[in-house]
Amino acid sequence: MKGIGVDLVDLNRLDLENETFIKHVLSEKEYACFSKMNDLRKREYLGGRFAAKEAYLKANGLGLGGMRFNEIEVLNSKSGAPYLNDPKAKISISHEKDYVIAFVVIE
Numbered sequence: 001m002k003g004i005g006v007d008l009v010d011l012n013r014l015d016l017e018n019e020t021f022i023k024h025v026l027s028e029k030e031y032a033c034f035s036k037m038n039d040l041r042k043r044e045y046l047g048g049r050f051a052a053k054e055a056y057l058k059a060n061g062l063g064l065g066g067m068r069f070n071e072i073e074v075l076n077s078k079s080g081a082p083y084l085n086d087p088k089a090k091i092s093i094s095h096e097k098d099y100v101i102a103f104v105v106i107e
Contacts, residue, residue: 002088002106005058007051009100011043014050025050027073044100048082048093049074051102055091056084059104 015021016039026034026049034045053072057063073085074093082093084104093102 003059003061004106005055005060005104007054007058007102009047009051009054011047011098011100014043014046016042016046022046023070025053025069027070029075030070030073033075044095047100048095048102051100052082052084052091052093052104055102055104056086056089056106059089059106 022034023031025046030045030049034042037045050069052074053069056072057066060066074082074091075085076082082091084091086106088107090105090107091102093100
């Protein structure tokens, strides 16, 4: 195993009006999904992607400057399970009221 990473995000801290921040976090494919959602779902989706990408950077030992967030992509399989654009990485994302947590393991 190369590494593990975890991150927790308070959804109330996310600014859905800050388009620059949103495009900094989301890839083009993620942004296309995001733009079709209602505000509650947008907040959960953005928070989940942000937590996932921070957890991925931690698992890789890269830190926040190691990669641009929008280069890391988290999509969903047909079953709804999230996956990263790194075949060696496994991810889990969970939401509970105002919080989201993401856990990444890199083999």
